Amino acid sequence: MRIDYIKCHGSGNDFPLIDARALALGEPEWATLARLLAERGGPVGGDGLLALVPGDDAHAFGMRMWNSDGSEAETCLNGLRCTARLGFDLLGLDAAQVKLKTSSAQVARDPEIAPGVATIRTLVGPNSTRxxxxxxxxxxxxxxxxxxxxxxxxxxxxxxxxxxxxxxxxxxxxxxxxxxxxxxxxxxxxxxxxxxxxxxxxxxxxxxxxxxxxxxxxxxxxxxxxxxxxxxxxxxxxxxxxxxxxxxxxxxxxxxxxxxxxxxxxxxxxxNATFEGAFAIEADLAAGVLGAPEPLAPRPAEQAAWAAAVAALR
CATH class of the missing domain: 3.10.310.10 (Diaminopimelate Epimerase; Chain A, domain 1)
Structure with missing residues (x-):
């Protein structure tokens, strides 16, 4: 199967991000895809896999996130910023309520944290100390x-x-x-x-x-x-x-x-919610094999803006 994805990162926490609103996969298949795409030494690599998924009456869209070992996390706030940005871009929004695995979050575009760096604000909770x-x-x-x-x-x-x-x-x-x-x-x-x-x-x-x-x-x-x-x-x-x-x-x-x-x-x-570029890749989930990434739309300006922002912190 062909998978289109965006390679993105929040604060250096990097992920392949998929628009999965029309993608029907079972739970074992998602876990396999996460392990393949997020394998650090593989052709894509990342700290996990992000998926933009449908919302409901109370949520404009949702997010799911799998760790690189294939386990699903309740949330990932660096990933949430990236997923929210994609949802905003696709749906023409500047703010939304997002459905997470076991909770919900408010997200909105925010003033740039540094020149040229797309910035998203998240508000989550109330959180528990039980x-x-x-x-x-x-x-x-x-x-x-x-x-x-x-x-x-x-x-x-x-x-x-x-x-x-x-x-x-x-x-x-x-x-x-x-x-x-x-x-x-x-x-x-x-x-x-x-x-x-x-x-x-x-x-x-x-x-x-x-x-x-x-x-x-x-x-x-x-x-x-x-x-x-x-x-x-x-x-x-x-x-x-x-x-x-x-x-x-x-x-x-x-x-x-x-x-x-x-x-x-x-x-x-x-x-930040930095998009490094859009790619496509062939994934054979049954065999556990990926093809070579196909670059579709690189974003060198975003990468340079983030590199400059990090350099300014040191």
């Missing part, structure tokens, strides 16, 4: 800036559901070996966290600036994870490190976003 919603088994009812019994790391964590599960801890300096060790343990489906979870180490670099490094469920150590940035913004406000209702700059190895936690535990993120 341990049961995070997927923690046998933990206290909620965990805010406290050690988690049974976790093989003594740091104080804040557990939040965005609605996908996140464990956030604030550190003086990110130790990637420590982060990978804990993320790998969470990836093993331990009894404490049987559905796995995302783990973020966060440096507070000022009253309104955070740096986030994340081990992402189903992906591994990643340069950027949108829901992790949102979870970090909320966790910083919940623990008094930043204030509710105040803009925060959130940095990671992929770039940056503007964020803000609201008192009702909703979180706003505004950041």
């Amino acid at each position: 341990s049961a919603d995070v997927g923690l088994v046998g933990a206290p009812e909620q965990v805010i800036d406290a050690p988690i019994p049974g976790l093989p790391n003594a740091r104080a964590f804040t557990a939040v559901a965005m609605p996908n599960p996140h464990l956030v801890t604030f550190v003086d300096t990110v130790d990637e070996d420590e982060l990978v060790a804990l993320g790998t343990w969470c990836e093993s489906r331990p009894a404490l966290l049987p559905a796995r979870g995302n783990v973020s180490f966060v440096e507070v670099r000022g009253p309104s600036r955070l740096y986030v490094r994340t081990f992402e469920r189903g992906v591994g150590l990643t340069d950027s994870c949108g829901s992790a940035m949102a979870a970090s913004v909320l966790s910083a406000a919940l623990t008094g490190r930043t204030a509710f209702g105040v803009p925060v700059e959130v940095f990671n190895r992929g770039g940056m976003v503007r964020g803000q936690a609201e008192a009702d535990r909703r979180v706003m993120l505004s950041g």
Whole structure:
């Protein structure tokens, strides 16, 4: 089958994005397609697969997202910005309510975060700090800036559901070996966290600036994870490190976003939705084989604008 897709990224979190509103695939086929397209060493590569899907009476359109291991995520906020941009472009909209796997989000075009960089604002939540919603088994009812019994790391964590599960801890300096060790343990489906979870180490670099490094469920150590940035913004406000209702700059190895936690535990993120180009590829799902990507419409100006924006941050 021929698959048309856009290669896109939000804060360096990159994906193939498909307009799947008329594409009928079963769940095993979607999982296979995600593994093929998002295989990092494959012809396309990415942190996962995004699909623009039909909405309903309350939603202009929907989004689905599969990790590179074929598992489906509840949400992906970097991917949501890219999917929202495609929905806006195809439907002639500037704002919409978007249906996610288990929740809903408000999305809108926003002033450029940097010259020439398409920017989308998302508002998600209210988000939960109930341990049961995070997927923690046998933990206290909620965990805010406290050690988690049974976790093989003594740091104080804040557990939040965005609605996908996140464990956030604030550190003086990110130790990637420590982060990978804990993320790998969470990836093993331990009894404490049987559905796995995302783990973020966060440096507070000022009253309104955070740096986030994340081990992402189903992906591994990643340069950027949108829901992790949102979870970090909320966790910083919940623990008094930043204030509710105040803009925060959130940095990671992929770039940056503007964020803000609201008192009702909703979180706003505004950041890039960069389209690197449109492509087509032949996919044989039964054989698990992809052809070579066919370039349809490259967008070098968008790539250059984002590269300039990232360079300006360093």
